[in-house]
Every structure is written in structure tokens, then in C-alpha cells.
Amino acid sequence: MSPVDVGHTRSKGRKQRQNGASDVYGQILRRINSTQRIDKNDINQLYHLDKPLCQGCRGNSKDSPNCFCGLVPPLNGSRKQGLWQKLSDTLDELGPDPSESLRASEHSPSGLTNLGATCYVNSVLQCLYMNTSFRKGVFAADEDLVRKQPILHELSRLFAQLHSGIKVAVDSAPFANTLELDNAVQQDGQEFLKLLLALLERVLGLSRNPTARNVVQNVFRGTFSYVTKCCKCGQESEASKDAVDFYELELNVKGFSSLDESLNDYLNEENLQGENQYMCESCKTRVDATHSTKLRSLPPVLNFQLKRFVFNAKTATKKKVTSKFSFPRSLDMGPRLSAQSADRSADAAHSAVYDLSAILVHKGSMVNSGHYVAHIKDEETGEWWQFDDEKVSSLGYHPLGEASGAVSSKETSPGDAEQLSRQVDTSREGSGEEQVPFFLGAEPSPIAETSKSSVLNDLDVLTSADAYMLMYKRREQQVGQWDNVNSSDSRSVQSSSSDLDRRSTPVPEFTLPDQFRIEVEDMNLEFKNMCWEYIQRKEKEVSKITERRAEVRKVLAEAPVKRLEDPFFWISIDWLRSWADTVDQPSAIHNSLLLCQHQKVSPRKINLMKRISQSAWSYLYAKYGGGPVLSENDHCDDCIFEDAKIAASADSYRDQRADMRELVDNVLSGRGEHEAVGNQFYVSRTWLTQWYRRKAADAPCEADAGPTAGLRCPHGGLLPEQATGAKRQLVPERAWDYFRKNAVQVEGADPRGHSPFSGNTDSCKICQSEIDKVASKREGLRATKIEQRAKHEALYAGRTVVVSPGAVYFLVPSVWLNRWRSYLGASGKNVLAVDEPDGLEGFILSLLCPKHEGMLFKPPTLIRTRRGELMQRTGNDDIFTVVTEDDWLGLCHQWDVDPQRGIKACLEIGSDMNHKITMAVSENYRAINDCNGSKGGLRDMALADSDAIGIFADDIDCKPEVVPVLQTQPEVCKECIEEREVHELLSKLHYTCGEISVDLVRGKGPPPSLLAASGVVESERRTSKRARRASATSGGRVLLKVSGETTVFQLKLQIWESLAIIRENQKVHFGKTELLDDSATLADLNILPGSQLWVMDTGQHENRDIAEELPAAELGRAETEEGFRGTRLLMGLPSILESLSACMQQVPQSLPNRDSSGEERIALAKDAEAMSSTLLADELKAQEDGEGAEQGGAVDGARLSETADVIMSEGRDSEGFTVH
Secondary structure, rough: HHHHHHHHHHHHHHHHHHHHHHHHHHHHHHHHHHHOOOOOHHHHOOOOOOOOOOOOOOOOOOOOOOOOOOOOOOOOOEEOOOOOOOOHHHHOOOOOOOOEOOOOOOOOEEEOOOOOOOHHHHHHHHHOOOOHHHHHHHHHHHHHHHHOOOOOHHHHHHHHHHHHEEEOOOOOHHHHHHHOOOOOOOOOOHHHHHHHHHHHHHHHHHOOOOHHHHHHHHOOOOEEEEEEOOOOOOEEEEEHOOOOOEEOOEEEOOOOEEEHHHHHHHHOOOOHHHHOOEEEEOOOOEEOEEEEEEEOOOOOOEEEEEEEEEEEEEOEEEOOOOOOEEOOOEEEOOHHHHHOOOOHOOOOOOOOOEEEEEEEEOOOOOOOOHHHHHHEEOOOOEEEEHHOOOOEEEOOOOOOOOOOOOOOOOOOOHHHHHHHHHHHHHHHHOOOOOOOOOOHHHOOOOOOHHOOOOOOOOOOOOEEEEEEEEEEOOOOOOOOHHHHHHOOOOOOOOOOOOOHHHHOOOOOOOOOHHHHHHHHHHHHHHHHHHHHHHHHHHHHHHHHHHHHHHHHHHHHHHHHOOOOOOOOOEEEHHHHHHHHHOOOOOOOOOHHEEEOOOOOOOOHHHHHEEEEHHHHHHHHHHHHHOOOOOEEEOOOHHHHHHHHHHHHHHHHHHHHHHHHHHHHHHHHHOOOOOHHOOOOEEEEEEHHHOOOOOOOOOOOHHHHHHOOOEEEEEOEEEOOOOOOOOOEEEHHHHHHHHHEEEEEEEOOHHHHHOOEOOOOOOOOHHHHHHHHHHHHHHHHHHHHHHHHHHHHHHHHHHOOEEEOOOOOEEEEEEHHHHHHHHHHHHHHHHOOOOOOOHHHHHHHHHHHHOOOOOEEOOOOEEOOOOOOOEEOOOOOOEEEEEEEEHHHHHHHHHHOHHHHHEEEEEEEHHHHHHHHHHHHHHHHHHHHHHHEEEEEEEHHHHHHHHHHOOOEEOOOOOOOOOOOOOEEOOOEEEEHHHHHHHHHHHHHOOOOEEEEEEEEEEEEEEEHHOOOOOOOOOOHOOOOOOOOOOOOOEEEEEEEEOOOOEEHHHHHHHHHHHHHHOOEEEEEEOEEEEOOOOOOOOOOOOOOOOEEEEEEEEOOOOOOOHHHHHHHHHHHOOOOOOOOOOOOOHHHHHHHHHHHHHHHHHHOOOOOHHOOHHHHHHHHHHHHHHHHHHHHHHHOOOOOOOOHHHHOOOOOOOHHHHHHHHHHHHOOOOOOOOOO
């Protein structure tokens, strides 16, 4: 047996059981009605007390008061809401758990909140904070200085929270707001670091504590010199001895694959020859020389800023270099120091060996978007961490997240860090036990010894396509260890155990300043209290839910009544269900809905209540109160007797209806001749059929109402049978008495639905007269339409008229003819359904020019068939239809039109006509050529199109065939047509969201269909009805969204993106015309929506990225970047830059570039530096005398001098101060 059969069997069995139970209850009620006595057994059956106790039902049974299934889920089950909702979902309603924002341990760093687009700020701040020396210097600032400087105060406060705070993420909004940064704009991380260090150097320079005053210089500042050496005498210039400070080294990425190659390029010697020869002081003449940058001293933290953002002069925009770049984990800078370097002196305490300490990563391919993250090494443990705003993940002991013991020179990417961080998080959570936050009293978990004992190979070379800034920290060595360094290796140093030793050596801890220590402790205490409050609320909620669930299960276990003779109480199922599913304290018991009008319990409400034991009722009533109390003795005998009486009457109604249904069956089938004796009455045949088909019922219902409602006319009489819906049927008098009695019982005393109409009742004369009139009119109209269709057979069928010379024809509006055909086509019952068309004369007048009394539209175009006949060219947009003179006269007679008001048409024959046609052809083609060769020639094109009436070419390459044209009276009004067509064409060309198709053509040329597409809109193009094969030259078709203002250049970019053909290789055509002017718009070229274009790929130029073209096309000329203008990072700096710009104007404009720099360039740079330093000193002095201590937005003289040198060497805009 199939599942469907099983389902039908179960459903059938269930219905049979229900019907059987109904029969039993009906027998009980009929017996009670006959005996007027109720016994105990009757009560048990009517109130379903004898139903068995349910166990394991799918749902709660409404007809069984002993069923308590479905009120609660199974032991391990849950529900979507209420008391039995999953505990985790219930606790979510308490709000977020603040303990989830606690740091996992004191060893795990805290993150910083992202305010929208401030990931660059967070990454730089984490790099600075994780440097212990820099952090210590910031905290060493004088307390009064910190109070006066808002920026220093917020930075110290943020560092203090990162150091001693217990939150997993610190709010960075106060610091960003103090700097007045735009949180919605992504900025350059390198530029932000430069300006922030310059600002801090100036602010901390006012401190009395040398640790704070010189922290920026002591951590990040190094020196180099520009050395110019004569190739003839070997002497260096005097300027070569001057040391220039640097805080970062900017290295090129484009064209280089590794840090080693880029450093070599940075320190490479340049030859000064030819026009760039150097004026040697010793030789007293211009000689060949070398120019280079020599490193004099190196800072403890060496900052390499990788120049991934390069300027594209073609598009005036910046582009990111996404090539891979390799860099070592350990770097020996000793061989790169000059011989006069102080770091190569006898003091071996300062090593030139550096270890990678931080990587600033920029994810994304665009300059002004993407995302910054930082990979930073903990100086105390040697563990690497990924700082991604609020999320801080452990990377283990590899900078990019690779497992320990990585193979030398193995390439890794920042994407591996995310995968490893997930693995680390999973391993920490894998115990399955609830993690107790460390800051709430849990024991600290020591760093795994297995991880600390991992040995790393310092020769590992890392590779990344997103690394944007590298920070190396100088390795501290013991005295005498410098001699053991292998200086022959200029790239990296191998020390298998140095990393492990550094992890084991603790960094000396320091205490926070009191003002921040107290503030952070108060914040921690407040947050801990918040966490404990949440934990207490959580425990209270869990305890309440647990107790309520236990109470519900206990009461429901005691609720069933085991035996019939046991005492019991009735309780509302709605209240019981609410009580079993509510977490909070439920309301009092509410049994009022169970009471009948006699204030007892009626068996009719058995589906609204449950029968519970005395013990369960006592518990619920004692705890919740309410009522009323309904026991087993509160059954309502009055309701039972009423039900018994209704059941008896229902039996009588069913018996009468069964007898009457048999009678109606005989009447409808024509077998009731013996019933026709006596009086008969009319009823609606439709009503009688529906009554007969209705299912059995126990009492009269709405279906018994209105047996004669459909037969009663508005005048109160019998509606004629010819009327719609007035079909009637004669029934015997006893049937009518039965129908009327039931109708009165349902409808009341209103007789309109059951008015009696005996068999000899005549139809209403008024209604009969109206029906006869309509029938007569219908017959007359039907005859008229038949006559008209026969008279105008060809015109009605839509057959085209053959136009012959010498005959007279007339032009009839096509819209009116279509309505006329629909009117004549309505016949039979629908002959009156279609209204007559509007007046023909009015239609004709609407198509004539009131000013010039000419035609507003051109006459139909003629074509020559294969037989040589001239016929009207048919189309969906034809304004007129050519009809014969006989048809015109017939229409005028039928619709009362003056025949003289028509539009007459005929063929003009003769030499004059041929001359006119020839002139029209020449003028048409000349006007079209002029229009295609110029922009805005819409007026000429419209005029040419109006003159070219009836001229067609079967082949586009052959000479046009001259076809006679129709001459009309009145004539065509060329002035009005020209004005209207120009207006329509302009409206078409001003489209905003159109769609055109572009076909990629391969081979020698396009198919003829594409060549013929010029100047023809898709909807107007003639196509063959026969299916055509796809052209073998087609290489693909794309649909492009364009507007009338789309230029050819923009169109080519869309084709580039869709068909992967670069712009220079595209030969785009519209028909036979190639689109050569990139500045022309589609409206200028008369390209409308639906037009077909085609393109060929020349393949002459190499393929390149479309991103190089898109910015120039979409943005036009790039706007000057605002950078950090308007923020406190540049406060006080604009006036200095203006003065510096004035100084730069005194320097000759034709400065030699780096490739051709000589002694002149050095001298000019020194002069500019001296002038800018003087101006800056004056500016700083003015600020210190005034409000300079609070503004804190300028940089010191050395930093600005360096900026001036960079501006001169790289040609940057000092006003924008964009440093990349």
C-alpha cells in the first residue's frame, strides 16, 4: 500500500470514528429527550469522562478532557518562545553579556574600536603602543603638561587603558575627536604616522623629563648624508659632512621584489655626468662625480615605509602597487652604514642587527578604500598578534601566522594569519568547559611551554602583496658580541635561539601615572560591577526558569484522574496552557468562560476545559487563586435537555429533507408527473439545483433562503423567463410549503426572498415589454451589421487595396477603422456589447492642420509587389488606410458624413511627376548625408525624411527604385510635419535609461543586417518572417545600458568591460559609419534605444587593466586630496607652509632632479632648509607665547626641513601636504 493510500485510510478511519461517536451521542440525547431523565453513565459519555488517559500524543486533544499531551515539550525538547524556549535564547533577551568584552587574559592585548573608517588610526596606534620604549616615554611626561595638552592627554589615557584595562577593545573616539579627524574618510596610514610623530615630538619637547622630551628622537630618529664625491680627485664636498635626520626610510616597491633590492636602490650611487657635472672645490672645474645617500646612524626602531601608492600622471590619480614584496625576519644593517658611522664605533652596545617587530598591512586594491590591520610582536613573550580593530588574534610565533619551524624563504600572505588565528581560538576553546574571565577571578593561564620552546629560523623570508610599512627593532647584544656578527651577510643574520632567549627575558615593568592609574582602576571596577550584575541577573533568570519548569512538570504529572469515581475539578485549557508556557508568575485561574447561561458547565464547552485531579487543583488554587471552582457536580442538566431537544429536531429535519430531496430529484429529472396533480409553484431553477446538491445539515441555514429571489422583478411581479438568470421550475405545493417554511425561519418575515408565484401567474408586463424592445433592437442591429459586413467585405476583412493610376481613393484614419471592425464583429448575444465608434468626420478633422488646413501626417507609403501591383505598405504605426471610393461613400452614408470632407488621394502620372520624384530622391540623400556628417542636424534630417515619401531600395548598395506616390487633397503640411518630427526626434534622443546591443564581429566584415541598422529603430526595421541562421561572423552580443548623454568614450569603456577589448583596439560602427569622435554623444549620432552597433577587435595594442582608464572617465580631472587638512595634526602648519612656499619661490624653478643633481642642488636645499627653519622657529615662538601649548599641531624645525627637502625632491604639493 502506498503512503497516499495509507494517508487516505487513516483519514477515512478517523472520520468513521467521529461519525460513530456522533451517532452514540445522538442516541444518548434522543433517549434523554424521550425519557426526560439523565443518569451517571450519560454524564460520563456526554462530558467524555470515559476517554482514556493519553500518553505520547502529537498534540493536545481538544475533545478529551483527560489529555494533557502537548502542553510541554519532551524532556530534551524546546520551543521557539515562552518557558520552554532554549535557555541560550532566553538569556539573549537580557542583553549582551558584558563579560564577553573582557580580555581573555593579562597576556592578550586589547583592540581599538573602529569609528567608521579609522582602521588606519587604530593600526598605527597599536604599533606605537606595543613599543615599550615609546610607551614608557609617553607615560613619563609631566603631569601639568599632560593636562594642558589635550592630544597628549587622550593618547596617554588610551595607552593606559590598553595597558591596564580589562576590556577586549578600548574606545578610540576621544582620541580621534581630539584630533578632529573625519571618521568617515579613509586616510593614509603612513601619512598619519608621520604627522602624529611630528606633533608628539613638538608637544613632548616641552616636557622637563628628558625621557619624555626626547622619546620620538630616541626611538625613531636616525641620520644620513647626501655625499657628492669627485671622480677626479676623490674629494667629497663640504655638504657631504652634514647629517640630515630621518624618522623613516621610504622605499620603492614598484620594480623591486624584496627589501634588499629596494634598499640597494635607495643607497645606490648616481653618476653626475654631462650637463649634470659637479663643480669640484678642489679641482676648480666641472668634473664627473658620484652622488649617494650614506647612512650615518640608525635608530632603535627602523621604520621602512613601502611606497605602494604611486601617482599615475595619465589619470592624475593614485594607484596601489599590488606586487609581492619579500622581507627578512632579521636584518643586518651594519654593512649598509657608512665608514664614518657612529654605530660602527668601538661602542658595541649598539648593534646594527634588527628583528622584525611590526607589519602594517593594507588590504584591498584601491588607494582610498580597503582596510588596515597590524601584525605586531609582543616584546615580552615574542608572540605575534594581529590587530584588526576590535578583534585581536594570536598568530603564534610567526609574523604572518605560519606554524613554527617554517621552511626558509617560504612565502606567506596575510590571509594565512586569519586562518591560523581561527585555529588558535579554536584550540583555546576546545576544552568544552565554560570559560571564566581572568579578570573576574579565574586563575591565569601560563603561556604554553611547548610553544615557547619552538625554535625559529631567523633566515625566514616573508612575502606579502599587502605589506605597507615594516618596523624593525634593534637587537640588544652584550658588549663584545658585535665582533661575532658575520658582517659579510648584508641581508639577514641567523640565530636559532636568539628569538627564544628574547621571549624568556622579561621586559622591566613600569607603573602608570597616578592620574591614569586611578581612572583606569575606577573604569575596571565599574565594568566588573556591571559584569557581576549581569551574572547575578543571569543566575536569577536561570533559577526562575528551572523552578517554573519543575513546577509545571510536577503538576501535570499529578493532573490526570485515574478513575471515574475519583473527585475532580474543571479548569480552563487556555489558562492551563498559558500557565504551562509562561516564565513569569501567571495570573489567577480564570474559569468564567466555562460557565453556561445557567452558571454551570455545559457539555458544549468540553473543548475549552480539562479535568484535573483534586491534588493538582488544590495546589493551583492555593497558589494562584481565582475561580470559579467547578467540580464534578457542576454539570448543567438544563443544557443537556436543550441539546437533546435540538438533536430530536435535527433528526426530524434530516428525515424531512431526505424525503423532499427525493421529490426534487424526480422533478428535475422529469419523473414527477404524478406529483403535478394539484397546485404548483415557481422556484428558481438555479436555487433548486444548488439546494439539491448541498450536503446534509441538521437545521435550516442560509442555503434555504431565497427560493424565489431570482424570479422577482423590480416591480414585485414574476420576471419573464427570457431575462438573464430568470430560469424557473414548477414544484408541487408540499415542496413549496417546505421551502417557504425553512426560508421564513432563516430570513424572517421579509417576503422578498420567498414570494409565492403559482403556476398560473403571468409574467410582469412592464419587464416583458422592455425585454421585447431590447430583443427587437438586437435583431435590427444584427441585420444591419450583417449588411455592412457584406457591403464592405474587403475593408472589413482588412485586405489591402490595389492602387491603380487614374482611380480616386480616400484616406480613412486607421484607429477609427479598427474600432469599426470591432463594432461590426460583435454578434449573437454580444451584439450590443461593443459601442459604436465615434464620429468619422471628427477623427478626420483631428488629423488636419487648423492653421494651414493641410495634413498633419504623411500619406501611406506604396510598395510594388512581385506582380507589379502598387499597394499600401502595412505597419502597426500607419495613421491612414487607403480605401476605395465606393467604401468611402458607403461609410459616409452609414455614419452621416459629408463625402466632400474626406481626404482624397490619387496617383500622379507624367514627366512632371518623374521629375519631382527624381528631385526628391537627390534632395533626400543629400540631406541625409549632411545630417550624418554634422551634429545637431535633426531639423535637416526630419525635412529630408518628409520629402522622401514612397522611396525605397530593396538592396542598400543598389540605386533606389522610384515608386509613384500618393497625391492628397488637402496636401501635406510640410511645416507642421517638420516641426512635429523634430520635436519627436528630440524627445527620443533625450532618453536616460535605454538599451542598445553591440555585436562582436570576427572575420572580414559584418553581416548585411548590421550594415542596414544605421538610422533604423528596432521597432521599425523590416524583418523576414523566415527564421535566419546566426551569422558565422558574430562573436557575441552584449546589451548595454546607455543614455543620450553617453559619450563614445564611455561607450568604449563599457565594451571594454563587457567584451574584454581594450579601447585602442575597438572599431565601433553604427551601420556603415565608424564612431571616431570620442567626445560625441549618442544623441549627437542619432543612436536611439534598440539600435544595433557592431565592433571589431584590431588586436594592435597589448591588453591592460581597465582600472587605469576608469578613474579618468568617471571622475574627470582628479580633485586635490584634502588629506588631514582641517585636523589638529596640521594646526599651525598652513601659515608655515605658505611662508615656506614663498621661500621656495626664491629658489630657481629649474632645480636638477635626483638623476642630474650636483652641488647646486645641495646648496639650494641647504638655503631652503635654513630659511624654513628660521620661519618655523618664529612660528613656534609665537605659539608658545600664546596658545601654542594647547594647540599642539605644528612640527619641529628639523621635521619640516625634511618635509621641505622631500617636497623639492619629489615635486609634491605643499598645500595638500599629501605624503605617500
